[in-house]
Amino acid sequence: MIDATAHAPDKTIEVALKIWRFDSSTGERTLKEYEVDAPEWVTLLDVLDLIKDKVDGSLAYRKSCRMMICGSCGMRMDGAAVLACKTRMYDIAQSGHVPVVSAMGNLPIVKDLVVDMEPFWAKFKAMKPYLQPGYDQPLDGKEYVISQERMNVIHKESLCINCGCCVSECNSMESDPEFLGPQALAKGMRFVGDPRDARKVERLDEYSSEHGIWDCTRCYFCNERCPKGVDPRDAIAKLGAEAMREGIDEDMGAKHANWFVTSAKTTGWLRETELVPKTQGIVSSIKQMKFAMGLAVKGKVPPPVPPHVAEGVKESRALFELVKQQDRQGALGIVQGERALSRLEHDDGPEGGDQGMGSRDHADITPAEEPTRKGAGE
Amino acid sequence: MSHQYVDREVACSAPARTVPITSVAVDAKHDVLVIGAGCAGMRAAIEAHDAGAEVAIVSKLHPTRSHSGAAEGGINAALGNASEDDPETHAYDTVKGSDYLGDQDAIEILCNEAPADVYQLENWGAVFSRTEDGRIAQRPFGAAGAPRTAYAADITGHVLIQVLYEQLVRRDIQVYEEFFGWRLVVDDDRCQGVIAWDLLHGGLKAIGAKTTILATGGAGRLYAGTTNAYSCTGDAMAMALRVGVPLKDMEMMQFHPTTLSPTGVLITEGCRGEGAFLFNSEGERFLERYAPNAMELASRDVISRAEQTEIDEGRGVEGNVLLDLRHLGAEKIIERLPGTRELSLVFAGIDPIHTPIPVRPGAHYHMGGVDTDIWGRTELEGLYAAGEVACVSVHGANRLGGNALMETITFGKRAGRHAAEWALANTTVAVPPSQLADAERDLKALLARTEGERPWQIRDELARTMHENFGVFRREEQMLEQGEIVGALRDRYEQVVVEDKGDVFNSDLTQALELEFLLELADCMVVCGVARKESRGAHARPHDFPDRDDENFLKHTLVTWEDGRTSLDWRPVTMTKWQPQERTY
Numbered sequence: 001m002i003d004a005t006a007h008a009p010d011k012t013i014e015v016a017l018k019i020w021r022f023d024s025s026t027g028e029r030t031l032k033e034y035e036v037d038a039p040e041w042v043t044l045l046d047v048l049d050l051i052k053d054k055v056d057g058s059l060a061y062r063k064s065c066r067m068m069i070c071g072s073c074g075m076r077m078d079g080a081a082v083l084a085c086k087t088r089m090y091d092i093a094q095s096g097h098v099p100v101v102s103a104m105g106n107l108p109i110v111k112d113l114v115v116d117m118e119p120f121w122a123k124f125k126a127m128k129p130y131l132q133p134g135y136d137q138p139l140d141g142k143e144y145v146i147s148q149e150r151m152n153v154i155h156k157e158s159l160c161i162n163c164g165c166c167v168s169e170c171n172s173m174e175s176d177p178e179f180l181g182p183q184a185l186a187k188g189m190r191f192v193g194d195p196r197d198a199r200k201v202e203r204l205d206e207y208s209s210e211h212g213i214w215d216c217t218r219c220y221f222c223n224e225r226c227p228k229g230v231d232p233r234d235a236i237a238k239l240g241a242e243a244m245r246e247g248i249d250e251d252m253g254a255k256h257a258n259w260f261v262t263s264a265k266t267t268g269w270l271r272e273t274e275l276v277p278k279t280q281g282i283v284s285s286i287k288q289m290k291f292a293m294g295l296a297v298k299g300k301v302p303p304p305v306p307p308h309v310a311e312g313v314k315e316s317r318a319l320f321e322l323v324k325q326q327d328r329q330g331a332l333g334i335v336q337g338e339r340a341l342s343r344l345e346h347d348d349g350p351e352g353g354d355q356g357m358g359s360r361d362h363a364d365i366t367p368a369e370e371p372t373r374k375g376a377g378e
Numbered sequence: 379m380s381h382q383y384v385d386r387e388v389a390c391s392a393p394a395r396t397v398p399i400t401s402v403a404v405d406a407k408h409d410v411l412v413i414g415a416g417c418a419g420m421r422a423a424i425e426a427h428d429a430g431a432e433v434a435i436v437s438k439l440h441p442t443r444s445h446s447g448a449a450e451g452g453i454n455a456a457l458g459n460a461s462e463d464d465p466e467t468h469a470y471d472t473v474k475g476s477d478y479l480g481d482q483d484a485i486e487i488l489c490n491e492a493p494a495d496v497y498q499l500e501n502w503g504a505v506f507s508r509t510e511d512g513r514i515a516q517r518p519f520g521a522a523g524a525p526r527t528a529y530a531a532d533i534t535g536h537v538l539i540q541v542l543y544e545q546l547v548r549r550d551i552q553v554y555e556e557f558f559g560w561r562l563v564v565d566d567d568r569c570q571g572v573i574a575w576d577l578l579h580g581g582l583k584a585i586g587a588k589t590t591i592l593a594t595g596g597a598g599r600l601y602a603g604t605t606n607a608y609s610c611t612g613d614a615m616a617m618a619l620r621v622g623v624p625l626k627d628m629e630m631m632q633f634h635p636t637t638l639s640p641t642g643v644l645i646t647e648g649c650r651g652e653g654a655f656l657f658n659s660e661g662e663r664f665l666e667r668y669a670p671n672a673m674e675l676a677s678r679d680v681i682s683r684a685e686q687t688e689i690d691e692g693r694g695v696e697g698n699v700l701l702d703l704r705h706l707g708a709e710k711i712i713e714r715l716p717g718t719r720e721l722s723l724v725f726a727g728i729d730p731i732h733t734p735i736p737v738r739p740g741a742h743y744h745m746g747g748v749d750t751d752i753w754g755r756t757e758l759e760g761l762y763a764a765g766e767v768a769c770v771s772v773h774g775a776n777r778l779g780g781n782a783l784m785e786t787i788t789f790g791k792r793a794g795r796h797a798a799e800w801a802l803a804n805t806t807v808a809v810p811p812s813q814l815a816d817a818e819r820d821l822k823a824l825l826a827r828t829e830g831e832r833p834w835q836i837r838d839e840l841a842r843t844m845h846e847n848f849g850v851f852r853r854e855e856q857m858l859e860q861g862e863i864v865g866a867l868r869d870r871y872e873q874v875v876v877e878d879k880g881d882v883f884n885s886d887l888t889q890a891l892e893l894e895f896l897l898e899l900a901d902c903m904v905v906c907g908v909a910r911k912e913s914r915g916a917h918a919r920p921h922d923f924p925d926r927d928d929e930n931f932l933k934h935t936l937v938t939w940e941d942g943r944t945s946l947d948w949r950p951v952t953m954t955k956w957q958p959q960e961r962t963y
Contacts, residue, residue, distance in 0.1 A: 024882040041640055041725075053834040057877030057886040062443075065607040067643045067721060069536055070443040086724055110578060111883045117440065130544040131503030142457075143500040145512040151505060158505045158537065162442050196503065 012037045015047050015093045019059070020102035024111045033098065038089070044101070045073050045084035048113075061113035068227065071163035075113045076102045081165035083227040104168035106177075119177075120164050123184040127207070131191065134198030144196050153331065157190035160230045166222035178211045182222035182232030185213065189235035192242055193331060204243040213239045214253020238331035245330035255279045265320050268310030272301050408434045408552075409801035410794070411587030413559040413572055413614055416444035417535070417786035418765025418793075419593030420542035422754075425794030426591075427549050431801050434552040436559050436574050436585060438609065438888065441543045445595055445607040446765075446786060449535025450646035450717060451519060452527035453499075453787070454780035455492035459509055460516040460525035465489040467523045472781060473956045475521045475677050476745075476774025477915035478932065479627065481952040484752050484770040488781070491788045496528055499787065504541040506530050507714075517651045517714075519779045521677040521963060525651075527780040532646050532717040538783060557583065558888045559613060561817055562590065562761070563809050564621045569761035570807050572617075573817045575888060580881025582818055586809045588801035591793050592618060592748060592756075592763040593786075597899050599892075601741035601849075602841040605637050605644035614767045616895035618748045619902065623756045624936040624947070626769040627746035628899070629907035630916050632777055633850050635681040637740030639698045641725050645718055645737055647779040649703055650674040652714055656685070657700045657734065658693040672963035679776040679916050680963055682739035686850040689738065698736035739850050743782060745773040745916065746906075749936060754793025760800070764793040771934065774951075775915020825887065830873035833890045840867055840893075844900060851918050852907060861904045868897050898939070905944045906935040928958045 016035040022028070036050040045063055052059045062072040066085045073084035077099050092099055107115035138144055166182035173179045180188075188207050191197045207213050213236055222232040240257065243249065249258060259278040263271045273292065277285040295301045310316070323333065410426040412419045415437035427433045435441070456463040468489040473480055500506055500514060507515040507530050519527040530537040546553070556577040563571040563584065571586040592614035598606025619625055635656075636645040650656075656674055658664045668684035669676035685699050703711055703718075708731045711719055715730075722728045722735050747769040754762040754770075765786040772785055840863075847860035871894060878886035912927035913919050936947040 025880065039640075052886070053832070057832060058880065058884075060878075060883040060885060064439055064443050064609045065445060065448050066641070067448060067607075068724065069448045069533070069717075070439070070445070070607065072439070072443050088724070111880075114883045116578075121440075125547055130548040131541075133501070133503075137497075137501050141494070142497050143506075143514050146508060147512050148508040148515075151508060154505065158540070159533070161447075161536065162440075191503075194503065 011040045013040050013042075013090065013093050014038075015042065015089050016098045017044075017047060017051070018098055018100045019051075019112070020100065021059075021112050022103070022109050031100070040090055042089050043085050044075075044077060044082065044087040044089060047089055048084060048101075059113075060111040069161060071161035074104050074163040074165045074168065076104055076168065081105070081168040081225045083163060083165065086227050104164055106167050106170060106173050106181075107164065115164070117164065120162075120167055120181075120183065123180050124162070124187060126180065127184050127188045127191075128199075128203070129184075129187050129191070131194065131197055132199040133196050146195055150195050154190045154193040156230050157186050157193065157235050159228045160186055160190075160232075161228055163227065165225045165227055166230075166232045169221040169225045171219045171221060172215055172217045176211060176215060179215045180207070180212055182216075182226075182236065185216070185239060186230055186232040186235040189239050189331075192239060200242070201246050201248075204239065204246055204248050207239055208243050208248050208251050208254065212251075213243060214251045214256075234334060237334045241334050242330040252279055264316055267307070268313030268316040271304065273304040406434070407571075407586040407807050408432055409587065410434075410589050410591065410797045411436060411571055411585060412591045412593055412794075413437070413617075414444070414593035414595060414765070414767065415439070415441035415553060416446035416593060416595055416765060417449075417538055417542060417783060418446075418595075418767075418790035419444070419591070420539075420546055421787050421790030422591045422593060422762075422764055422794035422797070423551050424542065424545050424549065425791045426798035426801075427551055429795050429798035429802075431798035433798075434554060434585070434587075435546075436554045436557045436572060438556060438558040438577065438613075440555050441546065441553060442539055443609075444539060445610055446783070447536045447539035448605075448607065448644065449538075449783050450532045450644060451648035451651065452517065452529035452534045452780045453496060453538070453783035454519070454522070454526050454778065455496040455528060455784060456489065456524070456526055457493050457496065457514060457516060457528060458524075459513045459528075463524040463526055465492070468492065468526060470956060471521060471523050472772065472778055473774075474959075474961055475776055475778040475781075476772075477679075477776055477926065477961055478928070478956070478958040479630075479771065479774030479914060479934070479951060481771050481774075482954040482956060483952050484772045486954060487752055487792075488772050488785060488788050491791075492784050495784070495787045495791065499538060499541060502541050502545050504530070505537050517648060518675060519651050520647055520675045520681070521672065521778050522675075522780070527648075527651065529648065531713070532648050532715050535783060538787075554583075554585065557585075558891070559594065559617065560891060561813070562617050562621050563813055564758065565808060565810050565813070568759035569621070571809050573809075573814060575821075575891070577883055577885070577888065580884065582814060582821060584809045584814045586807045588804055588807050589760045589762060589797035591754065591797050592761070592767050593765050593790065593793075594767050596744040596747075596766040597896060598741045598744070600841060600844050600896050600900055600903075601631075602838075602845040603637060603642045603738070603740040604841075605634055605642060605740055605742045611892035611895050612744070612767070612899045613892065613895050614763065615744075615747055616898045618756065618758075618761070618763065619898060619937075619939045621758060621761075622938060623758050623761065624749045624938045625746060625899075625902055626749040626934050626936055626949075627771060627775070627906070628744075628902045628937055629910055629935060630745035630773075630775050631741055631848075631903070632678060632743040632745060632773075632916050633682040633739040634742035635678055635685055635739055636701050636735075636737040637742070638721060638726055639696075639736040639738055642740045643721050643725050644740075644742070645701060645721065645735060646715070647678070649701060649715060649718055652703075652710060653706055654701055654703045655705070656681070656737075657702055658688045659695045660693055662693075664688050664693070664699075669963040676963035677776055677961075678742075678779065679918070682850050683918055685737075685739055694738075695736060698738045700734035701730075701737045702734040703730040704732065704734065741845070741849075743773075743777055745769065745771065745775065745777055746903075746935075749934075750793075752792070753796040754789055755796065762793040762797050764790045768793075769934075775917060821887075824874075824890070825876055825879055827873070827875050830875040831870060832877060833871075833874050833893045836867050836870055836874065837889075837893050837896070840864070840896060840900060844903075848900075848904060848907060851920055853919070853921050854908065857904055857908045861901070861908070864897060864900045864904060868901070871897055902937045902944055905946055906937055909935060909946055926958075926961075932958065 409431035597612025598604035
């Protein structure tokens with residue numbers, strides 16, 4: 001027989017939550033506190049289930065797989081997006097903290113913790129998120145022959161479960177709701193980086209337009225909150241690099257990035273007085289003259305003349321040489337984001353440190369940190 | 379531990395919806411309507427669309443949330459990329475694995491069509507793992523004569539769900555997202571669509587269709603310990619049952635040998651495919667005594683019984699056995715089994731690089747389901763089924779790992795094609811208003827009830843008792859007792875109370891309706907289990923009928939519903955090339 005006690009909870013703890021309820025019929029919002037007894041191993045999702053069963057059946061939230069793969073249960077805990085099924089409650093409950101649970105950000109709330117995902121999927125669909133191979137099938141009627149190394153380029157992007165946690169946290173989307181956003185752009189990179197896709201240039205062109213690649217503010221919240229290690233900000237950086245490689249650099253953001261590189265390479269410091277005309281053009285620069293003068297007077301902008309070169313410029317140039325020698329083109333030139341870099345430094349994993357984005361960055365697909373601590377929004 | 383918690387109103391920053399969401403046309407009519415949007419449902423919709431039909435999908439989840447996405451290990455096709463292989467060997471392995479209860483014509487179709495179907499998934503963009511020479515990688519799986527399981531690390535289902543959804547978007551196929559399919563519309567002796575509850579907006583919607591394909595997956599939530607998602611509640615099995623369509627081999631519930639303690643989350647067979655060992659509390663690789671040749675790669679039913687025997691006889695570790703990956707090394711674990719490591723870390727606090735994983739058998743897959751032919755047709759005209767909800771039967775009494783995803787694709791495709799052809803050759807469709815009115819009245823009666831029991835206690839009791847009395851091993855008296863228990867629970871369900879009375883995202887209501895589905899299916903399973911007086915595949919009766927009895931039971935159970943009561947029938951197994959033999963591993 002199956003041991004029934006093996007399915008029964010062993011030790012229990014008291015878990016308290018505050019939940020932002022939203023009543024769709026009245027538009028009323030209330031913060032309500034709940035407390036339940038739960039097995040020590042419970043996740044946030046388990047606690048919500050207990051509340052729905054035993055306290056209030058009208059509590060609404062999405063759930064399905066409870067194993068971090070279906071992407072249903074994205075929500076916020078203490079103001080930061082989490083997957084409820086991935087968030088263990090033990091440490092939080094033991095610390096006496098009562099976390100606040102609410103619906104994801106940047107999407108309209110339907111009821112309690114349920115948001116309308118329609119805007120999310122509309123952007124997803126705008127990416128033309130399907131392989132466009134240019135021809136139907138390899139000649140032998142079998143699979144495309146591609147090396148694992150080549151497919152590794154899109155390894156992280158293909159882990160995305162469409163949960164919306166990155167979109168919830170996106171600062172850029174908060175100010176521009178039309179911004180394509182981290183999830184859609186990561187999906188875009190999944191196809192741009194796929195050697196089987198024949199529409200790479202067209203895609204890069206489309207993704208580089210208004211509300212696209214260059215509207216990302218690089219706040220890295222998406223990387224930080226993604227429960228699957230997709231690192232959407234890195235995907236956006238890869239898209240930018242690929243776009244430039246293809247000569248698609250007309251956007252202000254692209255010009256801005258290009259000027260940074262030129263400036264750092266030549267004089268080793270950022271020549272801000274040239275940055276504005278190089279990025280925004282002459283007309284815009286003239287309009288901002290007064291502002292620039294004000295900055296100069298206050299000593300906020302070093303005067304452009306006489307031109308000077310930074311002390312460490314040799315090191316700066318040596319770095320460019322180093323990267324050039326490695327011959328990493330386009331997306332391959334994007335080394336992991338800051339968070340991933342710091343992880344690699346501390347990770348003793350077998351993959352080693354310096355393999356660039358082309359490597360399968362294993363450190364990023366496993367939760368190295370305590371999920372509960374992460375969920376607590378430290 | 380000091381946390382710096384942010385207790386801020388910003389937590390509720392998103393604008394609330396102030397106007398009702400635009401309603402989808404109530405009286406929509408389609409050529410082909412698919413209920414369920416997992417691998418089988420989406421593959422069926424794509425095929426029907428490509429055959430020229432106007433197609434729509436009704437699904438209680440967004441398509442990428444479907445539980446096919448949780449499949450980990452892979453999909454079986456005799457591609458021959460890792461060693462010599464051919465469809466006939468695949469078919470033989472499947473027949474033997476099914477304990478000879480699988481229909482051999484269907485199995486041959488599956489194995490013959492599998493390679494082209496997998497190539498097509500790759501051509502559509504599926505991100506499979508690759509061999510050294512850049513072809514689709516394949517790994518060994520249980521009871522397979524060759525490394526046949528094509529995989530994408532250990533997230534194969536996720537990769538397939540994504541690629542199928544991409545193809546759905548490419549074709550702009552309409553999806554009624556978060557529509558809970560509740561009742562089939564039957565008129566003029568054929569199925570003409572479905573009545574569904576619209577979760578986001580509230581309200582019942584009748585959606586007419588010339589043909590309807592059921593693809594809602596399994597019913598693992600019948601059991602306390604299961605790998606299945608909360609949404610796996612056998613919806614369309616029960617919907618079919620209620621309109622008189624027979625269910626086949628319902629006693630055949632597969633217990634997966636490696637489900638993570640304590641939550642029941644799936645640990646893929648791919649672990650053993652990559653070389654992991656199973657140990658008991660005495661540090662013994664106990665499968666030496668049960669399957670000396672195949673060891674950890676024996677069939678799932680064999681290993682689950684072995685584990686349960688070890689646990690029952692006191693050689694378990696707190697109700698589990700141990701799955702040891704350590705000798706595979708960190709590199710292999712991280713490259714091929716990253717999802718397994720993540721699940722172990724999050725749900726058990728264990729890193730399999732350093733510590734064995736505690737596992738035990740858990741309900742995983744329903745071999746039984748809606749009776750169909752090799753084109754997915756049911757007995758009711760216009761009604762089809764494919765995937766786990768269906769029973770063609772290619773899995774018989776025990777499914778081989780990697781064959782489920784393959785079945786969803788191949789038979790999803792076949793059902794989609796046939797349903798489209800039939801729809802294009804027939805013209806009229808009508809949903810009688812009276813059926814929608816009946817449904818509305820019944821639902822209102824349920825919602826109007828204020829005195830009674832809430833569903834969760836019935837749900838938990840059902841799952842616990844099914845696990846105890848209808849699990850890995852079955853005894854006559856326990857099965858009979860379970861029949862009584864299910865009857866009593868069904869009586870209690872008559873007075874169940876839905877606490878949430880609202881329209882918008884009323885999951886309290888849909889969960890109650892799911893429980894009603896589960897209760898009816900449990901009834902069917904017990905009736906079939908008692909009647910099958912032998913041990914075959916997942917149906918193990920070591921105490922009274924320990925052997926397989928081909929003379930009397932080389933046949934399928936067929937259960938139908940008459941006035942809320944079960945009625946049992948039998949049908950012989952279809953055999954082509956393979957006569958039953960003793961099954962050892």
